[in-house]
Amino acid sequence: MSDPHVQHAPCRWAVRLEYDGRDFVGWQRQITGLSVQQVLEDAATRLTGGVRVDSVTAGRTDTGVHATAQVAHLDFPAGFALRPHQIRDGLNFHMKPYPVVVLSAVPVPSDWSARFSAGRRSYLYRILNRPSRAGLDAGRVWHVKHPLDTDAMRTGAAHLLGRHDFSSFRATACQAKNPVRTLDTLEVTRTGEVIEVRTHARSFLHHQVRNMVGSLHLVGTGRWHPDRMAEALAACDRRAAGPTAPPDGLYLVGVRYDPDPFDREP
Amino acid sequence: MSDPHVQHAPCRWAVRLEYDGRDFVGWQRQITGLSVQQVLEDAATRLTGGVRVDSVTAGRTDTGVHATAQVAHLDFPAGFALRPHQIRDGLNFHMKPYPVVVLSAVPVPSDWSARFSAGRRSYLYRILNRPSRAGLDAGRVWHVKHPLDTDAMRTGAAHLLGRHDFSSFRATACQAKNPVRTLDTLEVTRTGEVIEVRTHARSFLHHQVRNMVGSLHLVGTGRWHPDRMAEALAACDRRAAGPTAPPDGLYLVGVRYDPDPFDREP
Known part of the structure; x- marks a missing residue:
């Protein structure tokens, strides 16, 4: 005592x-x-x-x-x-x-x-881009066989940055009253066979990250011109964007608080 | 046809x-x-x-x-x-x-x-060194709670480099006729909570990597002085070295051939 x-x-x-x-x-x-x-x-x-x-x-x-x-x-x-x-x-x-x-x-x-109290959420989406499915990372990556053009994906991603009505990228079941969100980051990088998509925002709509990745995948395969990301966004209609990427590749990697209570950790 | x-x-x-x-x-x-x-x-x-x-x-x-x-x-x-x-x-x-x-x-x-035809085998051993057990990498790392001193481990590892009788680090069930092996590399690096031990040799004895890591762990905790790695090696007696590290952290990461048939890959 x-x-x-x-x-x-x-x-x-x-x-x-x-x-x-x-x-x-x-x-x-x-x-x-x-x-x-x-x-x-x-x-x-x-x-x-x-x-x-x-x-x-x-x-x-x-x-x-x-x-x-x-x-x-x-x-x-x-x-x-x-x-x-x-x-x-x-x-x-x-x-x-x-x-x-x-x-x-x-x-x-x-x-x-x-x-x-959360100020910003950060997500990582991992794509394994090679002919063979995942042996070690099954269930923890989205396996895409078709070689993806990450430069095109990067160009497409840039269209979504900033404050927009993200209705095209929200799940039909999404319960948020307001579909407007501010996307701070949507980065696409490749290291060998692994493509990482990193994104930050104050908050996201339901399925927003997976729907953005599903559309970027279409850009990466060449089926969509990168500018189609802007068209999909402007449509404010879920049917204008690509399919929902599987959950396997998605990771919640950070939540920011100001002040951060974990800074006081012993 | x-x-x-x-x-x-x-x-x-x-x-x-x-x-x-x-x-x-x-x-x-x-x-x-x-x-x-x-x-x-x-x-x-x-x-x-x-x-x-x-x-x-x-x-x-x-x-x-x-x-x-x-x-x-x-x-x-x-x-x-x-x-x-x-x-x-x-x-x-x-x-x-x-x-x-x-x-x-x-x-x-x-x-x-x-x-x-194999010229060299390469293994990676991953240690998760933090208080909490693995959430995402359960079964794929060795979880060690006690903070390990990687500088001491590095000093200890250096004693094993070169051509030696590795009897102290071979499984008692090992069937190799000759316990002499040439260890080319035994590197210890840390990135945040993850310690990686990388090793290369023409071939390894049964359990050799896991037994070397089990002894390096004792050095990392401070229970062994780094020089004890040299003493354990010189003893040529399995009982002189540390316990066998669990299989979870061990990865066969490469086999070298000269010429490499996979270079001819389409």
């Missing part, structure tokens, strides 16, 4: 998570199968000895989508006092054997929100 | 393979479970329409060990005429859904051997 290192924890903790999306129905709880949210909340509940713990996330990733740096917050019961490494290790212990881990845990004020 | 592009194939083909070792009992056929060899040979047999095809490999990887560039040769029945991409794609089709793929296939002379 007199140990000055013990943080008499605020109820709310932020956690940064890594997971392999293949085994889950996505972030959000579903009756159809196991979700990352369920694994995390069940572990937190076990850590408290049985008091129900709820979570809120920065980005509700879909079935099969991965994360290297997802962020969520958890509300522990008042007076629940553990040190950051005990929260991290305790959650990791109870999340075994699922491929989800807490990379770090920090206490945050009760008005801090993993979702609403 | 008159198509000049069809190679009226020699019987022997070299293939370069990528695989995820987690699902297999290792390269070699075992009655205890599925091997990479069985998946490859069964696919080749199906490709011929039922004629048994045998293979020889450059390196018989153990259970759980991965490969990004394993090499094997296959003896198809005389007169079996397919183009290189047809061999590659045909094998890949028949190896579904297993996480094994042929990256390329080339015809080789009947006296060429994936095993005996």
